[in-house]
Amino acid sequence: MILNKEIITGLLCLVIFAALWILTLRFQQNDTPILLAYIGETLLNFTNSISKPISCGYKQLNGQIFDLVHEQSVFSQKKSKSLNSYRKSNDFGFALNSSVVSFRHAPKSKGIAFTLLLILFGFSHSAWAQISSASATYSSGDISTDYGFQSLPGSSSCPGTLNVTIPANSIITSIDVEYTISSGAINPWISDQRSQLRCTSIGGTAETTLASGVGNYSGSYNYSRTGLSIANGVSGGGNITFQLHAGRTWNGNGGPDCSTNYHYVNNNTWKITVYYVQNGFIYTGSVQTFTVPSCVSSITVEAWGGGGSGGTRSNDGAGAGGGGGAYAKSTMAVTSGATYSYYIGAGSSTTAAGEDSYFRNTPTVYVLAKGGNSAANNSNTRVGGQSGSIGNIVTHSGGQSAAGSNGGSNYWGGGGGSSGGTGANGNYTTNQTTQTGASIVGGGSGGNGGDYNSNGSPGVFPGGGGGGAHRDSGTRYGGSGANGLVIITYTADVAPTISSQSTLGQTQCINGTFTAITVTAAGTGLSYQWYSNTTASTTGGTSLGSGNGAQTNSYTPQATTAGTLYYYCIVTGTCGTVTSTISGA
Numbered sequence: 001m002i003l004n005k006e007i008i009t010g011l012l013c014l015v016i017f018a019a020l021w022i023l024t025l026r027f028q029q030n031d032t033p034i035l036l037a038y039i040g041e042t043l044l045n046f047t048n049s050i051s052k053p054i055s056c057g058y059k060q061l062n063g064q065i066f067d068l069v070h071e072q073s074v075f076s077q078k079k080s081k082s083l084n085s086y087r088k089s090n091d092f093g094f095a096l097n098s099s100v101v102s103f104r105h106a107p108k109s110k111g112i113a114f115t116l117l118l119i120l121f122g123f124s125h126s127a128w129a130q131i132s133s134a135s136a137t138y139s140s141g142d143i144s145t146d147y148g149f150q151s152l153p154g155s156s157s158c159p160g161t162l163n164v165t166i167p168a169n170s171i172i173t174s175i176d177v178e179y180t181i182s183s184g185a186i187n188p189w190i191s192d193q194r195s196q197l198r199c200t201s202i203g204g205t206a207e208t209t210l211a212s213g214v215g216n217y218s219g220s221y222n223y224s225r226t227g228l229s230i231a232n233g234v235s236g237g238g239n240i241t242f243q244l245h246a247g248r249t250w251n252g253n254g255g256p257d258c259s260t261n262y263h264y265v266n267n268n269t270w271k272i273t274v275y276y277v278q279n280g281f282i283y284t285g286s287v288q289t290f291t292v293p294s295c296v297s298s299i300t301v302e303a304w305g306g307g308g309s310g311g312t313r314s315n316d317g318a319g320a321g322g323g324g325g326a327y328a329k330s331t332m333a334v335t336s337g338a339t340y341s342y343y344i345g346a347g348s349s350t351t352a353a354g355e356d357s358y359f360r361n362t363p364t365v366y367v368l369a370k371g372g373n374s375a376a377n378n379s380n381t382r383v384g385g386q387s388g389s390i391g392n393i394v395t396h397s398g399g400q401s402a403a404g405s406n407g408g409s410n411y412w413g414g415g416g417g418s419s420g421g422t423g424a425n426g427n428y429t430t431n432q433t434t435q436t437g438a439s440i441v442g443g444g445s446g447g448n449g450g451d452y453n454s455n456g457s458p459g460v461f462p463g464g465g466g467g468g469a470h471r472d473s474g475t476r477y478g479g480s481g482a483n484g485l486v487i488i489t490y491t492a493d494v495a496p497t498i499s500s501q502s503t504l505g506q507t508q509c510i511n512g513t514f515t516a517i518t519v520t521a522a523g524t525g526l527s528y529q530w531y532s533n534t535t536a537s538t539t540g541g542t543s544l545g546s547g548n549g550a551q552t553n554s555y556t557p558q559a560t561t562a563g564t565l566y567y568y569c570i571v572t573g574t575c576g577t578v579t580s581t582i583s584g585a
Contacts, residue, residue: 318404399426
């Protein structure tokens with residue numbers, strides 16, 4: 001039966017051409033496709049001899065897909081059957097009945113019997129800003145205590161040194177420290193212990209007070225302090241160097257000043273955590289310009305206003321702390337190349353409020369974080385943040401400060417209010433009388449109030465209010481508010497790329513069904529448009545509109561008109577376009 005012969009013929013075609021295809025891929029020699037063509041003709045003559053009419057045939061030479069035969073199509077050889085003749089010319093093919101529809105691969109270089117797939121690569125860039133942290137733990141042995149280091153100013157002659165590495169150009173917001181000091185073999189009291197942390201990198205400072213152990217007995221004492229600002233003045237990132245100076249007030253049995261026999265810092269207990277931001281901007285004293293990078297369509301801006309100053313005392317009494325700067329956040333659509341101005345507010349060291357931080361494109365203000373109010377001199381009246389901040393995502397007001405104490409057994413200045421945090425208003429929103437500065441997640445802590453007859457501590461970056469002073473003699477100054485901060489976060493849109501696509505040619509009879517041709521693309525905000533062309537070119541084609549998947553990644557060609565067409569797809573994203581290669585013929 002003709003049907004059975006056709007099936008047998010088709011299977012035989014597939015087997016032989018699969019073997020020839022493998023042979024072609026393996027050797028890649030100039031005569032391989034010519035040999036393929038020669039054997040193909042012989043095969044078709046053979047199939048014609050065993051079954052007429054035949055329903056289909058297939059042949060490929062130098063990347064060209066020769067058309068299927070329909071009805072009484074007859075193979076015509078226009079050149080000699082010899083291999084030498086085939087080598088000289090590609091001018092042979094099938095004579096077509098007018099009812100055949102096909103589409104083609106673009107011709108490729110001689111000797112390559114398949115179409116190479118070209119993958120176009122796009123480039124993407126992203127940037128982001130967030131509060132991150134890096135930690136290091138000292139592991140070089142126990143650190144001795146120095147009998148010669150009992151008070152400030154002073155130093156241990158045998159401190160421990162520890163480096164914490166952060167990314168280049170990062171901005172340090174605060175540090176945490178923890179360690180344990182233990183009694184040595186002589187069993188001195190814990191209350192003899194003294195210690196101080198210093199940042200020795202350029203721009204670093206030292207703690208202004210010594211930490212002391214509590215307990216008239218021997219043993220171990222754990223120390224932990226958070227929100228320290230001693231490294232906030234270090235710029236450039238990289239290795240941040242710290243020293244832990246440990247001392248003692250008793251040396252009853254004599255011996256060297258530096259020793260572990262009395263007290264020592266336990267190995268593997270001294271840990272420093274540095275908090276930092278990337279892509280943040282700090283106080284410079286002038287308005288700065290931000291230019292939107294290429295392929296960026298949206299940015300998020302966060303800002304903290306400068307903190308207010310703690311109260312200064314020139315007469316006896318306690319001063320209140322300063323108010324914290326506000327926090328504000330906005331997200332906005334932008335255009336690559338557009339410019340905006342921003343300013344980072346300074347913390348106050350006077351009775352004026354801390355400066356505002358903002359991001360704007362005049363006259364529009366997109367983000368405004370108000371500075372904290374400063375405490376009045378010779379006053380113990382609490383103050384808070386200013387109102388009027390702007391942000392289309394959230395605004396959090398700066399925290400209210402605490403009052404100090406000047407009576408009974410309590411003599412100290414009031415703690416500063418924290419800045420607004422990323423998730424809440426600043427702390428001390430209710431009446432408080434305390435020396436400890438307020439703390440907040442995602443913001444700067446308030447500075448501690450001064451001890452008896454002492455200056456207040458500065459607020460912690462970003463935007464913490466300064467601590468109030470306490471005065472019994474002379475003039476005692478309130479701590480300065482911390483400077484504000486602006487962080488700009490963005491992710492660049494990814495340029496479109498095509499990782500794979502259909503490349504094989506197909507041929508169908510009129511009203512037949514083609515297999516869909518597809519592209520696999522990646523990128524941001526993708527859209528698709530398929531085109532057809534009468535030549536093997538990706539320019540000058542005709543848009544296929546929206547039907548049959550022409551505006552998706554998968555298009556189904558239509559077999560409604562006889563002829564040969566080529567297809568390609570242009571993929572458009574928010575960061576450019578990419579064009580596929582010709583998909584079949």
